[in-house]
Amino acid sequence: MTSIIKTIKMRRSCRTYEFKPIEQEKRSAWEVFLTANTTGPFGSQVRFILSDLQQIKPEEAKVPGTYGVIQGAQFFIIGAVKKSEMAMEDFGYAMERNVLYATESGLGTCWLGGTFKRTGFARLIDLQEDELLPAVTPVGYPKQKKSLTDRIFRYMASSDKRKPWEQIFFLNNLETPLSGNQTGDFGQVLECVRIGPSASNRQPWRIIKDEDSRNFHFYLQRTPGYGNLIGGISLQNIDMGIAMCHFELSAREMGLSGQWVRQIFPEPKAAPGGMEYIVSWVGA
Numbered sequence: 495m496t497s498i499i500k501t502i503k504m505r506r507s508c509r510t511y512e513f514k515p516i517e518q519e520k521r522s523a524w525e526v527f528l529t530a531n532t533t534g535p536f537g538s539q540v541r542f543i544l545s546d547l548q549q550i551k552p553e554e555a556k557v558p559g560t561y562g563v564i565q566g567a568q569f570f571i572i573g574a575v576k577k578s579e580m581a582m583e584d585f586g587y588a589m590e591r592n593v594l595y596a597t598e599s600g601l602g603t604c605w606l607g608g609t610f611k612r613t614g615f616a617r618l619i620d621l622q623e624d625e626l627l628p629a630v631t632p633v634g635y636p637k638q639k640k641s642l643t644d645r646i647f648r649y650m651a652s653s654d655k656r657k658p659w660e661q662i663f664f665l666n667n668l669e670t671p672l673s674g675n676q677t678g679d680f681g682q683v684l685e686c687v688r689i690g691p692s693a694s695n696r697q698p699w700r701i702i703k704d705e706d707s708r709n710f711h712f713y714l715q716r717t718p719g720y721g722n723l724i725g726g727i728s729l730q731n732i733d734m735g736i737a738m739c740h741f742e743l744s745a746r747e748m749g750l751s752g753q754w755v756r757q758i759f760p761e762p763k764a765a766p767g768g769m770e771y772i773v774s775w776v777g778a
């Protein structure tokens with residue numbers, strides 16, 4: 495098995511695919527993985543299917559339902575989550591596990607939360623009334639030569655750039671950026687959060703570390719007017735779930751144990767600067 499930290503570093507969104515089916519053996523392994531991926535850290539129920547959009551012909555480069563953003567993909571992972579308070583975070587966490595599993599097996603993915611039509615995908619997964627379908631991802635072999643749309647997307651979202659450490663990681667309060675030598679063993683773990691995907695690459699996660707413990711408090715700096723879709727889908731809460739996934743998997747790989755605790759009352763730090771408290775990692 496490849497290192498999860500290496501996998502997180504390798505992942506990039508891919509919007510242009512080879513028209514090459516995924517081998518049956520890999521598909522069977524997928525079924526096993528998806529069937530076992532049933533819940534997120536807050537306990538919301540999730541379910542995923544690997545769907546073969548057979549109607550796409552090789553010559554038909556643009557995949558229906560994705561507004562032409564995705565080209566050449568034949569397979570999609572479609573996900574649903576039961577409506578609940580932390581459904582978006584749980585979905586983000588669980589779907590990102592699928593994304594990393596794909597990356598590890600040499601397959602490309604691209605989170606789609608905005609540029610896809612939900613109706614067709616909802617039918618394929620037989621979406622229930624008490625469920626939401628927050629996002630899907632194509633999965634397939636990446637094409638070397640990227641489509642123009644792919645390149646424009648990456649350019650528009652500055653996809654190869656990330657906010658510098660001092661704008662997203664802090665010590666005790668928002669006035670004190672966290673410097674490299676204050677992170678202890680967690681430098682690599684925080685870097686795995688920083689390079690993660692987020693909707694339109696907005697990177698809404700902010701993390702405050704306690705000075706005298708291994709506790710990290712996760713806040714959401716919401717982009718005004720962005721990412722809240724009809725029916726309770728919030729792309730930026732999904733981003734938080736992805737950040738939790740990267741944090742936890744890389745921490746565990748480094749042997750850093752801990753657990754998620756949502757300290758609703760009192761909050762660990764009264765939500766500074768208009769941010770929303772999400773969760774804390776309480777290090778052992």
Ligand SMILES: Cc1cc2nc3c(=O)[nH]c(=O)nc-3n(C[C@H](O)[C@H](O)[C@H](O)COP(=O)(O)O)c2cc1C
Binds near residue numbers: 509604609610629
């Ligand atoms: C929740 C979420 C929703 C996204 N929705 C879309 C989308 O609708 N269309 C798209 O082309 N990319 C979408 N993306 C991909 C981001 O634009 C991408 O992750 C970001 O620009 C960083 O690039 P990278 O993934 O290559 O590192 C989404 C990503 C996330 C996490």
